[in-house]
Amino acid sequence: NAGVTQTPKFRILKIGQSMTLQCTQDMNHNYMYWYRQDPGMGLKLIYYSVGAGITDKGEVPNGYNVSRSTTEDFPLRLELAAPSQTSVYFCASSYGPPGTLFYEQYFGPGTRLTVT
Amino acid sequence: QKEVEQDPGPLSVPEGAIVSLNCTYSNSAFQYFMWYRQYSRKGPELLMYTYSSGNKEDGRFTAQVDKSSKYISLFIRDSQPSDSATYLCAMSATGGFKTIFGAGTRLFVKA
Numbered sequence: 738n739a740g741v742t743q744t745p746k747f748r749i750l751k752i753g754q755s756m757t758l759q760c761t762q763d764m765n766h767n768y769m770y771w772y773r774q775d776p777g778m779g780l781k782l783i784y785y786s787v788g789a790g791i792t793d794k795g796e797v798p799n800g801y802n803v804s805r806s807t808t809e810d811f812p813l814r815l816e817l818a819a820p821s822q823t824s825v826y827f828c829a830s831s832y833g834p835p836g837t838l839f840y841e842q843y844f845g846p847g848t849r850l851t852v853t
Numbered sequence: 854q855k856e857v858e859q860d861p862g863p864l865s866v867p868e869g870a871i872v873s874l875n876c877t878y879s880n881s882a883f884q885y886f887m888w889y890r891q892y893s894r895k896g897p898e899l900l901m902y903t904y905s906s907g908n909k910e911d912g913r914f915t916a917q918v919d920k921s922s923k924y925i926s927l928f929i930r931d932s933q934p935s936d937s938a939t940y941l942c943a944m945s946a947t948g949g950f951k952t953i954f955g956a957g958t959r960l961f962v963k964a
Contacts, residue, residue: 741896777861777956779953779954779956780943780954782950795950827896827897835949835950835952836945836946836948836949837947840885840902842899844896847896
């Protein structure tokens with residue numbers, strides 16, 4: 738049982754390049770999330786998914802896209818990378834949604850992205 | 854005003870000390886309160902999850918919620934060097950997908 742896995746661990750992008758951050762969970766969770774964490778700031782929700790084929794925007798979605806074709810995978814796509822997207826990105830999953838007693842989130846190890 | 858305020862520290866204590874970590878919040882709709890531990894260059898790990906007001910204890914950790922004061926606390930008894938990490942508070946309301954995280958408090962426990 739690997740939990741939530743993310744690839745790559747580190748990446749340096751040039752301005753304007755695109756990339757996909759991969760996230761996979763093996764806990765059969767319906768709910769998955771993408772966050773970014775900037776120094777001195779709390780985690781900010783980028784996108785979330787309530788099941789395969791269903792995604793929605795979080796607090797800071799601009800410049801990102803997601804898809805959810807399977808229960809296990811929830812990739813995050815960065816289009817036209819900008820320096821403001823330099824951050825640490827975390828994927829998470831949970832059995833239930835926020836605001837319920839089943840909302841225990843399991844986080845992946847993170848992807849450190851630098852855009853120069 | 855931020856919805857959640859958390860002192861970033863760093864907080865440095867000797868081994869064996871009782872540690873008190875705190876957050877204040879402004880949104881009275883929050884009912885679910887969480888504490889996460891995050892080691893350097895790792896993902897957050899859920900430590901405590903409480904609903905509404907009151908206390909919850911798990912081993913050396915006690916979470917306390919005072920909704921009347923909009924104040925939550927995490928106490929760590931008999932602190933160990935392995936407790937050195939950043940502790941994030943988080944909270945959410947029923948309905949919606951809004952979870953607000955504090956910025957985190959860095960804790961150092963000296964042997």
